[in-house]
Amino acid sequence: MSAAATTLKGTQPAxxxxxxxxxxxxxxxxxxxxxxxxxxxxxxxxxLIFLCMALFAPxxxxxxxxxxxxxxxxxxxxxxxxxxxxxxxGTDDFGRDLLxxxxxxxxxxxxxxxxxxxxxxFFGTIAxxxxxxxxxxxxxxxxxxxxxxxxxxxxxxxxxxVAFLGPSLRNAMIAIGVVSIPRYARLVRGSVLEEYSKDYVxxxxxxxxxxxxxxxxxxxxxxLAPLIVQTTLGFASAILEAAALSFLGLxxxxxxxxxxxxxxxxxxxxxxxxxxxxxxxxxxxxxxxxFNLLGDGLRDALDPRLRD
Amino acid sequence: xxxxxLRRTLALIPxxxxxxxxxxxxxxxxxxxxxxxxxxxxxxxxALKEVREQLGLDKPLYVQYGRFLARLAKGDLGRALxxxxxxxxxIADRFPxxxxxxxxxxxFAVTLGMLAGILSATRQYSVFDYSSMIFSLVGVSMPIFxxxxxxxxxxxxxxxxxxxxxxxxxxxxxxxxxxxYILDSLLTLNWPALKxxxxxxxxxxxxxxxxxxxxIARITRSSMLEVLRQDYIRxxxxxGLAPRVxxxxxxxxxxxxxxxxxxxxxFGILLGGAILTxxxxxxxxxxxxxxxxxxARDFNAVQGGTMLIATTFVTINMLVDILYAxxxxxxxxx
Amino acid sequence: xxxxxxxxxxxxxFFTDRGVATAVDDVSFSLDAGKTLCIVGESGCGKSxxxxxxxxxxxxxxxxxxxxxxxxxxxxxxxLSENRMRSIRGNKISMIFQEPMxxxxxxxxxxxxxxxxxxxxxxxxxxxxxxxAVELLRMVGIPSPESRIKDYPHQMSGxxxxxxxxxxxxxxxxxxxxxxxxTTALDVTIQAQILELMDELSRTTGTAILLITxxxxxxxxxxxxxxxxxxxxxxEEAPVKQLFHDPLHPYTRGLMRSIPSMxxxxxxxxxxxxxxxxxxxxxxxGCKFNDRCRHAFDRCRAEEPPLTAPKDGHSVRCWLFx
Numbered sequence: 001m002s003a004a005a006t007t008l009k010g011t012q013p014a015x016x017x018x019x020x021x022x023x024x025x026x027x028x029x030x031x032x033x034x035x036x037x038x039x040x041x042x043x044x045x046x047x048l049i050f051l052c053m054a055l056f057a058p059x060x061x062x063x064x065x066x067x068x069x070x071x072x073x074x075x076x077x078x079x080x081x082x083x084x085x086x087x088x089x090g091t092d093d094f095g096r097d098l099l100x101x102x103x104x105x106x107x108x109x110x111x112x113x114x115x116x117x118x119x120x121x122f123f124g125t126i127a128x129x130x131x132x133x134x135x136x137x138x139x140x141x142x143x144x145x146x147x148x149x150x151x152x153x154x155x156x157x158x159x160x161x162v163a164f165l166g167p168s169l170r171n172a173m174i175a176i177g178v179v180s181i182p183r184y185a186r187l188v189r190g191s192v193l194e195e196y197s198k199d200y201v202x203x204x205x206x207x208x209x210x211x212x213x214x215x216x217x218x219x220x221x222x223x224l225a226p227l228i229v230q231t232t233l234g235f236a237s238a239i240l241e242a243a244a245l246s247f248l249g250l251x252x253x254x255x256x257x258x259x260x261x262x263x264x265x266x267x268x269x270x271x272x273x274x275x276x277x278x279x280x281x282x283x284x285x286x287x288x289x290x291f292n293l294l295g296d297g298l299r300d301a302l303d304p305r306l307r308d
Numbered sequence: 309x310x311x312x313x314l315r316r317t318l319a320l321i322p323x324x325x326x327x328x329x330x331x332x333x334x335x336x337x338x339x340x341x342x343x344x345x346x347x348x349x350x351x352x353x354x355a356l357k358e359v360r361e362q363l364g365l366d367k368p369l370y371v372q373y374g375r376f377l378a379r380l381a382k383g384d385l386g387r388a389l390x391x392x393x394x395x396x397x398x399i400a401d402r403f404p405x406x407x408x409x410x411x412x413x414x415x416f417a418v419t420l421g422m423l424a425g426i427l428s429a430t431r432q433y434s435v436f437d438y439s440s441m442i443f444s445l446v447g448v449s450m451p452i453f454x455x456x457x458x459x460x461x462x463x464x465x466x467x468x469x470x471x472x473x474x475x476x477x478x479x480x481x482x483x484x485x486x487x488x489y490i491l492d493s494l495l496t497l498n499w500p501a502l503k504x505x506x507x508x509x510x511x512x513x514x515x516x517x518x519x520x521x522x523x524i525a526r527i528t529r530s531s532m533l534e535v536l537r538q539d540y541i542r543x544x545x546x547x548g549l550a551p552r553v554x555x556x557x558x559x560x561x562x563x564x565x566x567x568x569x570x571x572x573x574x575f576g577i578l579l580g581g582a583i584l585t586x587x588x589x590x591x592x593x594x595x596x597x598x599x600x601x602x603x604a605r606d607f608n609a610v611q612g613g614t615m616l617i618a619t620t621f622v623t624i625n626m627l628v629d630i631l632y633a634x635x636x637x638x639x640x641x642x
Numbered sequence: 643x644x645x646x647x648x649x650x651x652x653x654x655x656f657f658t659d660r661g662v663a664t665a666v667d668d669v670s671f672s673l674d675a676g677k678t679l680c681i682v683g684e685s686g687c688g689k690s691x692x693x694x695x696x697x698x699x700x701x702x703x704x705x706x707x708x709x710x711x712x713x714x715x716x717x718x719x720x721x722l723s724e725n726r727m728r729s730i731r732g733n734k735i736s737m738i739f740q741e742p743m744x745x746x747x748x749x750x751x752x753x754x755x756x757x758x759x760x761x762x763x764x765x766x767x768x769x770x771x772x773x774x775a776v777e778l779l780r781m782v783g784i785p786s787p788e789s790r791i792k793d794y795p796h797q798m799s800g801x802x803x804x805x806x807x808x809x810x811x812x813x814x815x816x817x818x819x820x821x822x823x824x825t826t827a828l829d830v831t832i833q834a835q836i837l838e839l840m841d842e843l844s845r846t847t848g849t850a851i852l853l854i855t856x857x858x859x860x861x862x863x864x865x866x867x868x869x870x871x872x873x874x875x876x877x878e879e880a881p882v883k884q885l886f887h888d889p890l891h892p893y894t895r896g897l898m899r900s901i902p903s904m905x906x907x908x909x910x911x912x913x914x915x916x917x918x919x920x921x922x923x924x925x926x927x928g929c930k931f932n933d934r935c936r937h938a939f940d941r942c943r944a945e946e947p948p949l950t951a952p953k954d955g956h957s958v959r960c961w962l963f964x
Binding site: 538539540542543544545546547548549550558561562565635 | 697699728729730731732733736737739741744745746747748749750758759762763807810
Binding site: 039144147148149151152153154155156159160161163164236240243244247248249250260263266267270271274277278280281284285288289292293296 | 323335446449451454579580603
């Protein structure tokens with residue numbers, strides 16, 4: 001727990017890297033600090049479990065996630081008196097195996113996370129970097145637009161976007177990606193402004209480095225820490241928002257085994273089949289929790305200033 | 309202070325203008341013909357033409373926007389395509405329900421969240437501290453549409469304690485004064501109605517409050533901890549003040565400054581969350597109405613509703629700014 | 643006659659993850675009513691911890707008073723209940739802190755902050771307390787106090803705020819004011835004014851002052867008696883004139899040599915004491931000053947010297963005078 005103990009443990013070198021000790025980058029230092037952070041580790045473990053579910057879904061799932069079976073409708077989970085090993089978590093009203101659907105659902109949520117976060121990260125970083133680097137009018141135009149996007153509750157904006165692009169998982173991912181752009185833009189802009197005034201940037205500039213090179217090779221790597229934190233937390237909110245949109249029928253469409261969509265279906269069953277509601281929701285909760293825990297831990301490890 | 313309020317209010321105008329541009333063009337630039345969306349793909353060319361003319365969709369976009377803005381300035385949002393009712397009337401009918409739900413949720417979130425945060429901070433590293441922080445971590449990750457369903461299963465389906473959905477039982481009548489049922493039933497001393505309204509609001513309000521509550525708890529805790537380290541807290545103790553006074557008078561007022569900002573920002577999340585909560589609990593508010601407009605592809609209503617919610621959102625943010633300036637003497641009128 | 647304040651063998655330790663820091667170890671001194679005692683030493687020598695121990699405001703955990711007695715008007719403060727202790731704080735013993743910029747609560751008006759003490763300890767009601775607050779501000783030399791009581795701390799300069807702190811400390815006519823580096827954060831000209839003010843108030847009100855400072859210049863101007871602390875221990879104690887005239891401990895002499903003197907015409911070089919204050923977690927064996935002392939011999943490195951009094955009323959912790 002103590003700083004001394006941390007450094008002691010932290011400097012326990014792997015047998016080969018005696019010489020590397022001193023040149024360790026701040027990032028590596030941070031990762032070592034991360035190892036000490038229990039919440040981060042818990043988050044990482046949760047994420048790894050979901051990642052495994054997503055990657056190995058075809059091998060893990062006992063049934064086809066969308067295959068319907070009239071004979072096995074609304075079977076309760078195993079620990080219920082009427083449960084069977086065939087359907088460990090029970091079935092829904094179409095006789096689809098909940099466990100299999102949940103496992104395949106991990107796939108969809110991970111994809112949603114990657115796609116949406118990539119969209120917001122890409123456009124947000126570019127917009128923020130330009131705004132911060134060039135300042136003046138460009139800054140003003142970009143940031144006023146970002147403020148405008150922030151003038152909407154994000155789920156509302158996503159709903160409106162999806163409503164007019166047409167309800168589908170792809171459009172939901174786009175909508176979620178778009179509504180989070182301002183978060184990244186603000187963050188990158190702030191960091192760029194901060195880094196820009198520092199000597200090393202001015203030095204690179206004096207040496208004739210071009211703007212693009214300056215931004216992407218000199219400035220951005222120095223704002224990585226908050227960006228990594230935001231990206232991790234971004235996964236959490238993307239998964240949550242995508243599930244919400246699907247729940248409202250604006251995201252993944254049936255019979256896609258998406259957790260939110262499964263909840264929407266299970267909603268009609270709350271009087272008869274609590275399991276059809278409970279398990280998909282737990283999956284959403286835990287996957288979001290995993291990314292939030294990791295994000296929090298990263299924030300503590302990478303950038304203590306960001307602590308809320 | 310007055311000039312500060314005035315300036316902040318005036319600053320709303322360009323923002324609302326920007327919102328109107330964004331909402332309008334988002335809806336009109338997206339591929340797809342609203343007339344066709346309304347009438348369906350098999351509508352005759354004649355019918356489509358009539359609808360376009362009637363809605364002014366045949367005019368160039370800037371003319372349409374000009375009209376939209378002109379009407380907006382008069383406080384007119386047009387008519388809902390589904391019902392042909394004035395959108396302002398439809399919204400006015402449903403707004404109190406959302407306001408009541410949001411206020412109830414905020415009361416839950418602020419009281420429980422701040423209480424948990426303060427108690428956690430004043431007994432840092434205690435069992436209470438750890439458990440309330442775990443709860444708040446789970447809380448921020450909560451899919452509230454799921455939580456709502458789970459609460460329904462437990463408290464309505466299994467225990468039968470609370471009504472499943474809706475805002476009021478059929479047989480109960482409330483004389484409308486403010487449109488807020490709880491307040492109205494209090495004003496008219498209508499006890500059965502009060503009980504019914506309260507019973508109906510508990511689950512949706514609690515569901516909606518989850519995320520703000522968790523966030524408020526966390527920010528209150530960290531803000532309190534930060535303040536408790538300050539020199540003036542030591543001064544307060546050196547004065548001989550009791551811990552209660554030190555915590556709740558000297559520390560809390562300082563700790564509140566960031567908390568208030570966060571509470572204000574949570575209203576936005578609340579307005580968004582209201583869409584989900586109202587859907588689950590069939591709560592007849594703006595969120596449910598807007599969602600139905602989305603399902604019905606009623607672009608006029610979506611446009612109007614979005615406009616209104618976004619404007620409400622930025623107005624609340626402005627009020628938070630003013631409150632912030634008022635509570636924090638250091639940034640007053642600068 | 644009993645002393646106003648008598649600290650006997652005070653031990654305040656901090657229990658950290660890295661070990662036990664003996665911030666105050668076996669410290670004794672006493673103070674007569676109406677007098678001024680200075681505790682001098684470099685930062686980290688335990689002087690502030692001593693002050694906070696008297697107030698019983700040591701943050702616990704990690705700190706704890708593990709031994710000793712603190713007699714104030716004949717009662718041992720360390721045996722009092724927290725409730726009784728609170729009725730003494732701000733009332734009979736009050737405290738002035740180093741940082742006037744951060745020691746006042748930013749969200750309350752200064753008048754209210756002063757009135758609060760009066761309402762607490764003197765049972766005064768709102769307007770009465772406010773009137774007294776105005777009077778106190780006038781006493782500490784704040785111009786137009788009637789309007790200044792409505793100020794927030796950020797509307798005042800550092801010197802003004804320290805005057806407010808003094809007014810607050812004086813509010814209940816305390817027997818003892820503990821001033822922890824009250825002038826360190828202020829401009830030199832303001833420093834002199836504040837010290838003069840405290841000196842004058844002490845003489846007119848009969849309040850004793852325990853002044854904590856690292857600045858021997860301040861000591862010479864204000865105190866009757868001086869305690870020099872090093873690494874949590876008292877290393878020398880003497881009446882002020884005696885100490886300046888004939889400093890015994892090599893550390894005290896080092897401190898003296900490191901201050902510029904106006905009367906010195908022989909272009910003496912200012913000297914700094916070599917080395918740094920040792921970490922309280924890793925104190926040297928023997929005399930705690932031995933690693934920085936040019937006179938250190940074997941015994942100093944093996945055995946800690948006791949506090950002895952080679953001259954009347956002048957004690958020192960050093961083997962040179964044994």
